[in-house]
Amino acid sequence: MIWKEYIMTINNRSYKNGFLGFPSTLTDEYNSRQAQGFDIGRVIEEHKQRYIVETETGVVEAEVIGNLLYTALSREDFPAVGDWVVLMPYDEDKAIIHEVLPRFNTLSRRDHLVATNIDGACIVTTPNRDFSMARLERYVSLCHQSNITPFIVVNKIDLVSSEDINTIREDIGSLATSLFISCVDNISTEELKACFQPTKTYIMLGSSGVGKTSIINHILGTPLLATQEISEKVQRGKHQTTSRHLLELPNGSYLIDNPGVREVGIADHKEGIEQTFDQIEALSSQCYYGDCSHQHERGCAVTQAVSDGTLSEGSYQHYLKLIKEASHYEATSLERKQKGKQLSKLIRKVKNR
DSSP: OOHHHHHHHGGGOOOTTOSTTOOGGGHHHHHHHHHTTOEEEEEEEEETTEEEEEETTEEEEEEEOHHHHHHOOSGGGSOOTTOEEEEEEEETTEEEEEEEOOOSOEEEETTEEEEESOSEEEEEEOSSTTOOHHHHHHHHHHHHHTTOEEEEEEOOGGGSOHHHHHHHHHHHTTSSEEEEOBTTTTBSHHHHHTTSOTTOEEEEEEOTTSSHHHHHHHHHTSOOSOOOOEETTTTEEOOOOOSOEEEEOTTSOEEEEOOOOSOOOOOSOSHHHHHHTHHHHHHHTTSSSTTOOSSSOTTOHHHHHHHHTSSOHHHHHHHHHHHHHHHHHHHHHHHHHHHHHHHHHHHHHHHTO
């Protein structure tokens, strides 16, 4: 089954588990917009300001109205996969998006809005050349700062020895709940399915070629998304997914398939980093200075732990790197927003003349 065929099956859904996981917190908005003659739908695919939106009666292709284009100050003001939107059909399969309903969270990578309204993230890696603790820490930090519950899936364990698996298991430690699987040998795949709870929305994160598409096909029980053979030369699967899709899983949960990326940017909140490095956060309370930077200050419990060997030097250095990156992003992001607001005001002023 290909994606277009999947879209065609949506018209026959019963919604016995609730309409695409619609949150009860938006019930008042839902009733109000419907009373005004609007439809409510969820964005399940995005293509450069043209959207595939699923409603209770089927799927429509939608675009935003001029007013939304006119008032938008940044990319985050436009719909994204996972958004609940207010729309008005104008043809059998066409509609205009009038409004994006309030989001309970967003997932962003650098300046790019990835998806919205996500409950959990399945972070996929492999135990061979792709494995990187630094990358996993970035993904987990990204999830924490967006109030998304992460869990790590180490796929393709059939490619390495049990000793290698045990070493990786120790490295991951308490970073996040972890699961070691092999879709080829059908190892722990049933346990993976149990990680996705009905009516909840999840996103698949990970580098290209780690097997995200194969995992989705395995969970669905049908080859919905195409896969490519693994490259023996680099022991890495070829990148397949090129756009995000929101899929309904057999148990009534929802999953956003996300194109693979190798570079993971930290957004503008340090709380996610601190939550990821909880050992450093716990040690911080013992520092002599309340605003300790954990680098050169006297009485720093963090640097003392590094000296004692109770805190990993690698983990400590990566923590400092991410904090520095977050601080830089916060400053530049604020500057970009201010410039965006100034430009929007200028455009409005010109149009009102």
